[in-house]
Amino acid sequence: MPKQQLNTSRTPSGQGLLWLSGVILAIQGFGSAITEAGWNTSFGVAGLLRAAHVPEWGTLLVGCAGAALLATAARRHFAKSRGRRRP
Secondary structure (H helix, E strand, O other): OOOOOOOHHHOOOOHHHHHHHHHHHHHHHHHHHHHHHHHOOOOHHHHHHHHOOOOOOHHHHHHHHHHHHHHHHHHHHHHHHHHHHOO
16 A cells, blocks of 8 residues: 655645745835835835834845745745655
């Protein structure tokens, strides 16, 4: 009798949360920095960081954190898909 494989798409791995958090932080961080630089207006993350007296480059750090989360999620995704292809 062949072994049944575990359906990995239904196991709670947090992979979806990594993707979602990365996208939100990247859009909020880089979008806020671009909007603030181009139109001199603060909204979202930039507005909150200005109220907390964080320097202007703080929004870029938020965007970089989002990019790092996206890179981590992509690396895990590709490592998992490579593991499935091996016999």
